[in-house]
Each structure stands twice: as C-alpha cells, then as structure tokens.
Amino acid sequence: MYIQLVVTGLALGSMYGLVALGYHITWATSRTMNFSQGQTVMAGAVVAYALFVGLRWPFPLALLATLVVLAALGVLIQRVAVQPFFRVASPVWLLSTIACGIIAENAAMLTFGKDARAFPSPLAERPILVGGAGFYPQELLVPVVGLTLMGLVQLFYHRTRYGKQLKAVAWNPEAAGLMGIHIPRAVMTAYALSALLAGVAGVLLAPILNVASTMGTIIGLKAFAVAIIGGLTSAPGIVLAGLGYGLIESFVAGYISTGAREIVGFTLVIAVLIVRPWGLLGQRPARRV
Numbered sequence: 001m002y003i004q005l006v007v008t009g010l011a012l013g014s015m016y017g018l019v020a021l022g023y024h025i026t027w028a029t030s031r032t033m034n035f036s037q038g039q040t041v042m043a044g045a046v047v048a049y050a051l052f053v054g055l056r057w058p059f060p061l062a063l064l065a066t067l068v069v070l071a072a073l074g075v076l077i078q079r080v081a082v083q084p085f086f087r088v089a090s091p092v093w094l095l096s097t098i099a100c101g102i103i104a105e106n107a108a109m110l111t112f113g114k115d116a117r118a119f120p121s122p123l124a125e126r127p128i129l130v131g132g133a134g135f136y137p138q139e140l141l142v143p144v145v146g147l148t149l150m151g152l153v154q155l156f157y158h159r160t161r162y163g164k165q166l167k168a169v170a171w172n173p174e175a176a177g178l179m180g181i182h183i184p185r186a187v188m189t190a191y192a193l194s195a196l197l198a199g200v201a202g203v204l205l206a207p208i209l210n211v212a213s214t215m216g217t218i219i220g221l222k223a224f225a226v227a228i229i230g231g232l233t234s235a236p237g238i239v240l241a242g243l244g245y246g247l248i249e250s251f252v253a254g255y256i257s258t259g260a261r262e263i264v265g266f267t268l269v270i271a272v273l274i275v276r277p278w279g280l281l282g283q284r285p286a287r288r289v
C-alpha cells in the first residue's frame with residue numbers, strides 16, 4: 001500500500017505543480033493570473049476526448065491539435081479578460097478570469113454533458129502489482145512528463161533570451177519597453193504557455209480521473225494552493241510544494257479518509273500564509289520606508 005500511495009501522490013503532486021507553474025508564469029511576467037486555470041485543465045481533457053474518441057483522430061494528432069487549441073484559449077483569455085484591465089493597472093482581471101472559467105465550465109456541460117466519461121489509454125488498463133499493491137503505468141507517466149515539462153520551462157526562462165525578456169517585463173515594464181521588448185506580446189506568450197501546461201495536465205489526468213466538465217475546478221484550487229505554499233515568485237518552490245502536497249494528500253486519504261485530505265491540505269495553506277505569507281521559497285516583499 002505504501003508504494004501505491006507514493007506513486008499516486010507523486011502523480012497528483014506533479015500535476016498540481018504543473019498547473020501551479022502556469023500561475024507562476026503569468027504572475028512572473030505580468031503580475032496577473034488566470035483564475036480559470038482549473039477550467040483550462042478541463043478544456044484540455046475535453047478537447048482531447050472529442051478529437052481522439054469522438055472524431056477518432058490518431059492520438060499524436062489529437063494531442064497536437066489539443067495543445068494548439070489550448071494555447072489559443074490562453075491567448076483569448078489574455079486578450080479579452082486581462083489585457084483591457086492590465087493596460088490601466090486595474091485588478092478587475094481577477095473577476096474577469098473567474099468569469100471565463102465559469103463560462104467555460106458551463107459551455108462544456110452543455111456540449112459535453114454532466115456525466116464523466118472514460119478516456120481510453122493502454123497505460124490505464126492493467127495495473128502493475130508490487131507487494132500486493134497496484135498502480136497503473138499512467139500514474140508513473142504523469143510525474144515523468146510533469147517534472148520534465150517543469151524542467152524545460154525553467155530552462156526556457158533562465159537559459160533563453162526570450163525567456164529572460166518575459167521575466168524582465170514583470171520587474172520593470174517601462175524599462176523592458178524601452179529596451180525594445182513588446183510587452184503585450186510577452187504577456188500573451190505567458191498566458192499561452194500557462195494554458196498549454198494546464199492542457200497537458202488535463203490530457204495526462206483524463207485516463208486516471210475520467211473526463212467531466214467539473215473535473216478542473218478542484219484541481220485549479222489545489223494548484224493555486226500549491227503556488228501559494230511554494231511561493232508565486234519561486235518555480236522551484238512550486239515544484240517542491242506540488243510534490244509535497246500530492247504526497248500528503250495521498251497518505252491522508254489512504255490512512256485516514258478521502259474527506260480529511262481536503263481539510264489537511266487547505267489547513268496547510270492557512271498555516272503557511274500565517275508563518276510565511278510569501279511562500280516557502282518565495283521572495284519576501286521589500287518594505288517601503
């Protein structure tokens with residue numbers, strides 16, 4: 001049972017971290033976030049299901065098309081729900097992105113239906129048995145892909161010229177503009193990348209959790225909790241917080257109850273906010289004198 005809980009915890013934790021990294025990307029670029037990130041996870045699963053199962057596209061083609069659609073969705077949210085308020089430094093983007101998530105969830109419910117549907121995958125058919133415990137190969141694939149993508153995102157931001165430009169926009173937009181960086185395009189790119197990561201999480205989780213119009217709501221909340229715990233300004237902190245959160249949730253559900261995992265998880269968020277409001281590895285905001 002111990003091995004099963006560890007595998008499940010790492011699978012969920014890596015997905016929480018991957019979705020939370022989307023919050024970090026948009027925050028690090030524009031000091032804004034897409035609070036419909038959870039519904040973006042759902043959109044990735046629903047689009048992939050529609051193409052792969054509904055239209056019977058080959059999975060690689062369905063996956064590629066899904067990622068393109070999700071990146072376009074991120075751009076749309078940025079243009080419609082964020083950019084008009086970002087220009088005038090208004091925090092209304094918070095409510096407008098939440099509204100986008102509600103719209104997306106209800107649109108999926110109307111077109112996709114309320115019932116959850118199984119996403120076929122050869123990696124979720126036969127469990128691997130180890131010492132009387134069983135887990136699916138899909139659960140092993142999730143953390144491998146998730147951690148790989150997290151590493152690639154970090155390389156992009158720290159090792160590429162354009163990635164460094166995206167970070168410069170958040171620190172000093174005026175100076176970045178004077179240096180020739182196209183700020184609206186940089187913010188748009190961050191939202192596209194954030195939505196793409198959420199879409200990948202949706203596709204990876206679909207064979208494990210099944211596809212439903214409401215599947216992304218709690219994932220988005222937990223991912224935001226992970227971002228707060230790790231520190232919105234710290235990608236490594238978010239990765240560690242995601243894995244830790246997933247493991248804690250898995251062991252609480254395994255040894256106590258599934259209902260207790262939500263209590264423990266969100267109590268942990270409150271505790272971190274009390275002790276370190278800027279997160280475990282986040283940067284402490286400077287005080288103005």
